[in-house]
Amino acid sequence: MKSKRRSFANSPFWTALMTVVCVIYLYPIFMVFMNSLKVETAITTSGAFTLPTADTFAGLSNYANAIGAKGFLVSFGYTAFITVSSVVLILICCSMCAWYITRVNSAASKVMYYLCVFSMVVPFQMVMFTLSSLADKLRLNTPWNICIIYLGFGAGLAVFMFTGFMKTIPVEIEEAAMIDGCNPIQTYFKVVFPILRPTMVSVGILEAMWVWNDYLLPTLVLDIKKYRTISMLIQYFRGSYGRVEMGPMMACIMLTIFPIVVVYLLGQKHIIKGVVAGAVKG
């Protein structure tokens, strides 16, 4: 009886069921892909589920339009630059800061630590208006320096996670390095940095997901006359040009999802691990 149930529990039935569920789960993305291949007039409210036919098949023209006329590539470049610069900055600065906080036992360290924890729970709406006007005053409104804002607003989570990990590293190795004549900077980069690598990956992934997909902060902070991130571009598609150009928009959505999926499939193990680490500590 028991063994029977066991075999049922592991039977192909569940695999089949999960396969069906997964196909349904992926359907929305597939639907957008199908529609991105249709000509403009064939993309209707009630026809979103129909596959493109010989008459309505548009080939890759929507993609060409999105990349060419709609400035997708430019936005993609800005978004990529902002994400990479912000994440690198966050990883380096926050890990250094976290090391100081864990190793220097002073009131300042404590205050800094608790402020970071506190900043993690504050919703963005609380600072949205004041932050955007401050950023504007300091001219932190270009893709080249918006990473400073991201460092400031993202520091909470990063410092929190790094200190969490740092507490588990024995201090002896570092002390040994110092005795061997390393100054703190050398000690940090030669000893601490390598140990931190797994946490770096976790924090990096969490922050990258946030920055890459962020909409409100760049919308309010960036100079919209010149720069649009991908999220802003897609939002602009929806609202602008009187009638929405659905074809290029669907193509844009696909073009946005595609690199994410590729990166995800390549670094799946790290990403999932990073997320778990972030969640468990957060």
Next chain:
Amino acid sequence: MKKRLFALALSGAMLIGLLAGCGGGGTSGTPAPGTAAPETGAPETTAPAADGSVYYLNFKPEQDEQWQALAEAYTAETGVPVTVVTAASGQYETQLMAEMGKSEAPTLFQVNGPVGLANWKDYCYDLSGSALYGELTSDDFALKDADAVYGIAYVIETYGIIVNKALLEQAGHSMDEITDFAALKAVAEDITARKDELGFSAFTSAGMDGSSDWRFKTHLANLPIYYEYEAEGVHADAINGTYLDNYRAIWDLYINNATCAPAELSAKTGDDAVAEFVNGQAVFYQNGTWAYGDVSSLGDENLDMLPIYIGVDGEENQGLCTGSENYWCVNSQADPADIQATLDFLYWVVTSETGTTSLADDMGFVCPFRSAKPSTNYLVGIADQYIAAGKKSVDWCFPTMPSEEWKNGVGSALTAYAADQTDANWDGVVSAFVDGWATEYQLSQG
């Protein structure tokens, strides 16, 4: 109390300035003493400012490309940088608000009339001495407050019921017989009765989603307000709803003689209405001159326009609804060089060959400026014929509507009523219209 009196006095001053049309000034918002003082001082020269730049936050998404081209042409000609950003549709206020807080704020923006002006007056440069103002054909198109000119209308638009004449004749009727609401109703109901035989309906679907609902919650709602103002004078602080029964009558006519059942209206969009009209499924389509691009494929010879009759005495003489809710304002808090550059740019747009051609031909605008070229828009020609025939144009009163909130309230109530046409549901419309107006007016006085 003193402050109140002051506000009243200022409202009165505004009223005098705005009596043209029914753009009532009662909604002057909270006039902040001192800040309203018109700014003068920047010298008026026609030579382009050497170091200024222009940033135009454009309201009309459909003309985005043309503005970009115009900006480029101007920069090529004068070297003055012009940036045009078009706000996503329905996001203009949001974007303007966010942009105005920045250090590189728009130098040129738009308000929709007195209510919009009340919110932005602190940012409006007094245009009364400008060359642009000198080009204006009539003071009716200036947004004034006492002697100061804060906004200048740049496009005159007209709406009514666009008619597919070919279909109307196919149904055995002609334009001439429709001279009032009763006749319109008779024709529409006749077409509905023979819907299956004819293969088309009287009206396009009155979609109530965001892409189409403004045709009813704003443009159609204009008519009862217009007649109330006509009868009782402009009073934007509260509306009595004297003509709401007429509003109901025309709304009933629209929804009960449309291409779809009234309850399905909420699943229709503006695009659906255009498609129905262009594909010959409906004879009547309420919209304006700006929609010419959408319907031109029917052929000019098949197009005509009817006034929106709602069954008021003397409406045989009623014309189309003509007005503007697009006023240019120059940001007074911008750098003086930028202000000058903006004024120069606008002057160039309304006087130069390139500018006027673009406005008339590419954008299809009727502009109230001396050197404006005639618009190539066929619907505009129809509107002119009505005026030539001595019909009295209906003014656009919706700039006096207290807020977007109010429009949305009316829109929701109309949708609910369309789904179930009971008196109780109509009371909901009346309440949104009358009580909602009072509430929102109070709120806007803050």
Next chain:
Amino acid sequence: MEKALKRYFPIFVLPTLAAFIIGFLIPFVQGLYLSFCRFTTVGNAQVVGIGNYLKAFADSTFTYSFWFTVLFAAVSTVVINVLAFLVALLLTRAIKGTNVFRTIFFMPNLIGGIVLGYIWQILINCVLSLAGKPLLALNTAAGYWGLIILMAWQQIGYMMIIYIAGLQSVPGDLLEAAQIDGATSWQTLWKIKIPMVMSSITICVFLTLTNSFKLFDQNLALTKGEPSHTTEMLAYNIYNTFYARSGPQWKGIGQAKAVIFFVLVVAIGLIQLRATRSREVQQ
């Protein structure tokens, strides 16, 4: 070592601290202050006392969005966690293809809120129009459930991963012992697995709850709060108060709403943590 490190404060801490002050501390303090002011820019604030708070509470769209958000958060938290836990249970069994399934379930999580919102808007509007029902822009119920489906789609994968980690850490001998004692799989689930993964449950419930409360992008993209603000959640309501309402009084009210919102999010986090922590099994 501590002493040596202390001298390096400018290198180790200052960059982060400076950015933190710009990116968080100053805006936060200013925000608190401005919630008691009438202002249109940070520069022209005049203190008006608690008037903004009173007006915020008197604003019916705000109270409505509060209840809407509460209802949304409650239902989505339950839906997401129950489904994620079920999927995790299934995927911790030795069935074929678990890795592929895990990969697929997690994927939507990586897509940004704006994009997700539009994908689902197209899909839901299509379903509604085929069914002859009002589209999202006119349909509060569809907007509500649409948001829940969207959130579930996005978050189930994430929560599933956490639950899987939790379930895998349940000691095997404990399960075997239960089996020897004749426990049914139902009993094993309730008596052993769930208590053992209580910490995962705490984390997930906490995460979904705060995510739901802070939801913005998806709300903006999917329903835009339509019809007439009836699907507007708190974060979006605050945004609208700031940027969609014109008039000099609204910015202050918006900032007051933001402070209320902030207090709410912190309070929920604290209460929720305490409530579930107390039921955790001491390991």
